Amino acid sequence: MSLTSPARVAPSVPPWRNPRVRAIVWQTLLVLALLALAIWLVINARRALAERGMTSGLGFLFDPAQFALGEAFFVFTPGSSYLAALAVGVGNTVMLSLVSIITATVIGVALGFARLSRNALIAGLAKAYVEAFRNTPQLVQIVFWYSFFTLLPGPRQSWSFFGLAFASNRGLTVPAPENGSVLLIVTAMLAVGAMLALIFARLADRRRRRTGRPWKAVRAIEVAIVVLPALITWLVAGAPLGWSVPELRGFNYTGGATLAPEFLAIYFGLSFYIAAFIAEIVRGGLVSIDAGQIEAANAIGLSRGDLYRKVMVPQALRVIIPPLAAQYVSLLKNSSLGVAVGYPDLFSISNTALTYSGRTIEVLSIMAVIYLVLCLAIGAAANVVNRFVQIPER
């Protein structure tokens, strides 16, 4: 007798109990049901559009748009195309988000550290801020700021800050450089310099690790890389130094730059709200560092600055970056609340454009796609930064 039993034939499974067959059947049914739903919706939409005498298509984008928009970073001239209006909206949304992200990050990081301060007064104040701004709707905050700024007294009775800046119902009037575009370019060059310096620092670090000999002048070279491009640009532009200070003439100000209440409301609303969340993320990141790391750094006598720069921040960043990126995305999306105060961001311009053009479906779809792309861009940038700060573990 053979020890091996004859190969067993698998008991024949009826096809309706075979998981693979069932999977195919169910998914086919699902796809068919969705297709049917989509066709039904499209038929309804075509009929609805025909009944209302509306046409569809994207051709309207090149038609002139006869509406005026409030002033912001980019200005729209009535009569330009709808495409131009949407482009202005994208520009305003991006710029508003950018300045809000920078402000929120600065406030949030400061608050995050403050919450861990040994001084009970600072820690308590930071906690009060976080609780107050986190536990109230962002829209209430935005509407509150708008109401606050528009209800300030007129220019003649404005609140003066040392005679340099004035808060009135026209907004916040602040001193501005006479040649604003030069300042913008110089700031951009500073950012470029900082980026170059980061790359240089990495190269220098790699060399130090390879050869064991640090460059003596590394710090000086880094500073030079940051400052020089900006300095040269400034000198080439003729080294403009003039500042224009606002002055009350009659019923309004001359000189300086005025930030409109609409901008201030959405800017404060976005920055202060997200700052509270960033503070919690930063605090969480700092708390997550193992106490042994800090004790070890103290034991080998690292200075307090080095403790933060070389031990705490690199480890905290790993924890901080992903939720931070989520907050940035949230800030960008909530910049659409500008519509509540009449700030001409992408959402409120789309809202105006769909009223004027009647192309509800097209305008809303374009807007949604743009927001989606912007959010994905932030996500992609966060992934790159995340790879940069991840410390390979052994």
Add this chain to the structure above:
Amino acid sequence: MNTAPRSFALPASSPPRLPPADARGLRAFLRTHLFQSPLAGVFTFLLGALLIIALWHVVRWSVIDAVWYAPDNGAACRTALGACWAVIAEKYRVIFFGAYPYDEQWRGGLIIALWVAWGAISATRLLSVGTRLAGWALVFVVTILLLKGGLFGLAPVGTDLWGGLPLTFLIFGGTIAGGLPLAILLAIGRRSELPVVRLLCVATIEGVRGIPLLALLFFAALILPLFLPPQLTVDKLIRAEIGMIIFFAAYAAEVVRGGLQAVPEGQDEAAKALGLGYWLRMRKIILPQALAIVVPALFNDIIRAFKNTTFFSILGLFDVLGATKAALQDPNWVRYGTEGYLFVFLLYFIICSAMSLYGSSIERDNKRRVRRAT
């Protein structure tokens, strides 16, 4: 040679010693938290002085110089140096109940009382979870019935007149009631073995998370009617609510997915070995464990859903914020917007803080339970 180790213990017990004089109490707190060093002391002193000055200004504006009662359309507020809280006394009916008919506003008051009372009862956790949830369902249904009227001799009231805190509670309740089941479906769909289902769920979740809630609400309010047959008209309130539900579900789905991933693989395999089918496994084995893990994290989303009810004011519906905006259109009171919105700010702050405190108390309880179990 005597190598036995000598004992270091004292032959007799020494009397217990008191802790150092200033390790506890107010003085110790001052020394360790406010005045560690002379420099820190100066800093604390300066900051404290600034804080007291700021507080004094706030108190003077909001209490001492404030006007609490101003008949004749706020005549007393015109000359006041401080806050005009009379605007709240004048407009609280509009803020709390919106445009709801004046004679029927007791129904709104009853709804608010029901929500607050059942919230307080639930927070004590004396009742079982099932009872609490059933109670919430009942509260929700009663809210709709009371607002709608037309039963038990109550006058019917159209949805266009609903407003204020009852409407905010209704939007919130509907978002959670509709959004949580959808979130669970999306989360288990995202982990499905069927590629079509998985793709569909991923696309829905990521697509919704990539656009602003406001855009979704406009889609629901403006585009949805175009895609539905003309004989099927859906109320604007319900259309906007659909947008809220989808948005909440997309975010909550990611939280639930985290919980599903935290359930050990062996649980599912053991259930499979017992011959349980997919839905039975999910319902009896996986979901109860996953949901228990994610409740504290879900609370963040639930609080956000409550805060997001304010978005309805942009659609022209009269939730608390929308009703306040409408109330402050009154030319006699338009100047006291700051006071009006501060009141709304405080109202939301109290409700959201209460929910947030409850959420973190669940988290603490969970941690304690886990520690005991391991």
